[in-house]
Amino acid sequence: MNEMRDAFVKSLLELAKEDKRIFLLTADIGTFTFDIFRQTFPNRFINFGIAEQNMMGAAAGLALSGKIPFVYTIAPFVTMRCFEQIRVDVCYHNLNVKIVGVGTGLAYGSLGPTHQTVEDIAITRALPNMTVISPADPLEAKKVTRAAVLYSGPVYIRLGRSGEPVVYESDYEYQIGRAVSLREGKEATLIATGVMVYNTLKAAEILSKEEGIEVRVINMHTLKPLDQEVIEKASKQTRGIITVEEHSLIGGLGSAVGEIVSEKKNKIFFRRIGLNDAFCSSYGNYEELKEMYGLSVSALVNAVKNILNER
Incomplete structure (x- = not known):
């Protein structure tokens, strides 16, 4: 990598x-x-x-x-x-x-x-x-x-710093402030940022293959200015939005997306996956910590399934 x-x-x-x-x-x-x-x-x-x-x-x-x-x-x-x-x-x-x-x-x-x-x-x-x-x-x-x-x-x-896996296999057009749709689906939209995009995409592939659950995956690379258009489309075209980030749930991607969702009248569910309001007191291997804090691929699969089962 x-x-x-x-x-x-x-x-x-x-x-x-x-x-x-x-x-x-x-x-x-x-x-x-x-x-x-x-x-x-x-x-x-x-x-x-x-x-x-x-x-x-x-x-x-x-x-x-x-x-x-x-x-x-x-x-x-x-x-x-x-x-x-x-x-x-x-x-x-x-x-x-x-x-x-x-x-x-x-x-x-x-x-x-x-x-x-x-x-x-x-x-x-x-x-x-x-x-x-x-x-x-x-x-x-x-x-x-x-x-x-x-x-x-x-x-x-x-x-990142730990040998990040490849998300983009081929070249593409990049623009500040314009999110990238990586996968289509109707059940929900998963919006991720940074290194969590890869894990989110892999989780979506497993959900499709093993559970028949098709979710849209968005790479929200720009956190400010936020791509409001892609959020509004997701609100209209899928049942709900789930954000995924390797960051505190306070003030991060989930908060930014939630601010947009709350101002719209679309009746969708909205959930956030990230780190709770506490210092990460554990020391260890990067992959082990992601597993510990619910950010591994398997943890994301289970989290998304549980959220969808609530509906």
Whole structure:
């Protein structure tokens, strides 16, 4: 399996060859590909060390100078440690800063709650001018990187770190703010984001093969601005909507979709699958943690069946 973070850095390297405005800022973290970027563009790579707040402030300054800074480090530190700088320096001035958080959700499971990131969607989508994107696989991460360069304004990109499985077997057209329908069905619509798209798609395939239950699967890669049109269509064309996310149930994908659903008059059921309002106190393998918190393929199959049986 490929990794989103490698796809991102390789894509950024190629884009930097085309656009001299692109800078890469890191906080004492990197991959082999970062070494290539630093060697290729020594004057456009800055390692700030463990100083994320300073890094974000510097990114704002670079953006004010007409540059396109990409700020990259572990997700909880690039969002929560320097939230004030993101809010005041970047978003308040609507600056062209691209924030990249690696290892979202439970990806850093072995390092515990300090490195797990299950609140980032909630806090970033609340910021005016901020665009929030969570790609599903390495190909989409590559497309998101290019789209972010072309997009003017603050962008937060959520990446995995553990060798994400392939969702897209072939090329496709990517557009910020436009969700992708991966599978059709009438019983319900499953809306997922980020690395949970793969598990959701596999769960849908099992439901079809073993239970004869046909569900629609939507990849909601852009969490802000949300694709309201695809939600409205799902509300009219299927019996209900179930959201799936590796994030707190408070303020994440489920909350965002629920806000839209609650304003419509369509009489459908709506349920959320995600992490409860508690710190993830367990340490362990990424796959084990997803199983523990009900986010594995088998857990999703059972959850969807139980929800549909309630109707």
